[in-house]
Amino acid sequence: MDFRPLNDTERRQLIGALRGNAESDRAILLDRRDTSFLGTAEEVTDDEVIFAIKSVPCHY
Amino acid sequence: MGLLDSEVGKRRLLTVEIPIIERYNEGRDAAFKVRVIRQGASLVLRYSLKPGHNVYQLETRLVSSYPTVPPETRVLTPLKHCPHLLEGQTLCLWRQGSTRATSRWDPSRFTCVFAVQAAWRWLACYEIWHETGEWPLPEAK
Numbered sequence: 326m327d328f329r330p331l332n333d334t335e336r337r338q339l340i341g342a343l344r345g346n347a348e349s350d351r352a353i354l355l356d357r358r359d360t361s362f363l364g365t366a367e368e369v370t371d372d373e374v375i376f377a378i379k380s381v382p383c384h385y
Numbered sequence: 386m387g388l389l390d391s392e393v394g395k396r397r398l399l400t401v402e403i404p405i406i407e408r409y410n411e412g413r414d415a416a417f418k419v420r421v422i423r424q425g426a427s428l429v430l431r432y433s434l435k436p437g438h439n440v441y442q443l444e445t446r447l448v449s450s451y452p453t454v455p456p457e458t459r460v461l462t463p464l465k466h467c468p469h470l471l472e473g474q475t476l477c478l479w480r481q482g483s484t485r486a487t488s489r490w491d492p493s494r495f496t497c498v499f500a501v502q503a504a505w506r507w508l509a510c511y512e513i514w515h516e517t518g519e520w521p522l523p524e525a526k
Binding site for chain 2: 328329335336340343355359360
């Protein structure tokens, strides 16, 4: 695979979303069509939760 | 409990896992839908994830003793060696190989789609590590 990196802005946004998810339980929103990163939200509805990452208790 | 050969396992599949996979697939591009394949006593979910600009192929295996035993997820797309990656490009998500008491997998609360979401988050961390050399999330204690 020819790895295509995130640009600085994209990387900062993604790091912020991952840390907000891990530390403050903020949801990470994904595009339902292709799972690409859309942003974050404080809350998601029950219908949206399947398309978002709310709280995944991984050990890292 | 055997996932495919016991009544409890079949009920779990039909009432929990298959409906949640169908819901996950709703409105999704064909290339990003979860496909379910039977391999012996296991079920294998094949799917693609795209946390950044790169598309990764993955498979999540639900072994016969799932959900008591957590799903195992590995990335089929070649990766650079990095933290939290086990042999065979298996993702270290739930402290695999640890005791049930220390595992972060909770069979009463999670479904196979949680494993897909956990894999997305792992890959997002990988995309950042690939460029910065630092895993963006600390290891949970």
